[in-house]
Amino acid sequence: MADAELLPLRRFRSAASHYVAGRPVYAPRLIRHVVGLTGLTARDRVLDLGCGSGQLMAELLKNPAISQVTGMDVACHALARASRRLHLDTRSPRELDRVQLLHGSLTYRDDRLRGYDAAVLMEVIEHVDPPRLAALEHAVFGWARPATIVVTTPNAEYNARFAGLAPGAPRHHDHRFEWTRPQFEQWCAEVAGRHGYRAELSGIGPADPELGCPTQLGVFR
Numbered sequence: 001m002a003d004a005e006l007l008p009l010r011r012f013r014s015a016a017s018h019y020v021a022g023r024p025v026y027a028p029r030l031i032r033h034v035v036g037l038t039g040l041t042a043r044d045r046v047l048d049l050g051c052g053s054g055q056l057m058a059e060l061l062k063n064p065a066i067s068q069v070t071g072m073d074v075a076c077h078a079l080a081r082a083s084r085r086l087h088l089d090t091r092s093p094r095e096l097d098r099v100q101l102l103h104g105s106l107t108y109r110d111d112r113l114r115g116y117d118a119a120v121l122m123e124v125i126e127h128v129d130p131p132r133l134a135a136l137e138h139a140v141f142g143w144a145r146p147a148t149i150v151v152t153t154p155n156a157e158y159n160a161r162f163a164g165l166a167p168g169a170p171r172h173h174d175h176r177f178e179w180t181r182p183q184f185e186q187w188c189a190e191v192a193g194r195h196g197y198r199a200e201l202s203g204i205g206p207a208d209p210e211l212g213c214p215t216q217l218g219v220f221r
Contacts, residue, residue: 044117047072047146049106050124054082061086061099072102072113079103107135113144120150123215126175133187141195141220149197149220151188152204154178157211181212188218197221 044066048056051071060069073079079101083089086099104110106121107128113119119140128136140149154171156178165171170178179187185201192199197220203213 045070045115047113047116047119047144049113049119049121049140050074050127051082051101052078054085054101056120056122057082057099058085066098068098068100070100070102070116072104072106072110074103074105076103106139107132109139109143113140116144116146118148118150119144119146122150122152123154125151126153126170126172126178129176137191137194141191141197145195147221151218151220152215153184155184155203155212155214155216156180158208158214160211161208161214179216181216184216184218188220192220 045068046060046066048054048060048069048071051057051073054071057069057071060066071079071082073082082101088096088099088101091099102110102112104112106124121140125133125136154175157180159165159169159171159178160167162171188199188201191197200219200221202217202219203215204217205214207213
């Protein structure tokens with residue numbers, strides 16, 4: 001299933017050198033923070049939507065309390081990398097019961113995504129064309145409806161602190177937009193209100209007193 005609106009994160013080198021392999025340079029910290037926010041307990045199931053090469057999935061699988069981790073991506077080659085990272089070819093049948101990879105797009109309603117306790121969209125929404133964000137919203141918040149949804153996205157205001165990044169330029173050539181903090185706050189409030197969630201906003205990474213953190217975080221419950 002191809003979807004031009006949701007492209008895979010690709011390896012590239014930016015002038016600011018703040019991304020590597022499509023992830024922020026502080027990706028380990030970001031991932032640890034996100035893992036701690038899912039609020040999972042024994043037997044819970046979690047989705048990594050736009051899972052890419054499976055970095056977050058690998059961390060989630062280290063928690064024995066999580067009964068299942070499912071990753072979904074639109075790019076087959078990203079899923080192949082995730083399969084290698086997660087060593088799916090050598091895991092025991094019991095271990096394989098805890099993990100699965102799905103090929104699909106986040107802009108379409110998908111019954112396979114229902115019944116999960118938490119979902120993460122880590123550095124994903126900015127790769128979706130703005131006219132398609134409503135479709136993603138309805139597919140994830142309206143149809144899949146996990147109890148907790150964690151969303152991270154760049155803070156456009158913080159870009160001024162990246163040396164070598166031209167004013168107004170995005171951090172990644174495939175970013176369709178990058179929001180300021182008020183823009184992200186407005187989107188979170190509107191999405192939460194439409195679908196019966198409560199949104200909690202904060203940031204991840206070194207905080208600038210004027211510009212905030214490099215990454216914006218929204219936790220919907």
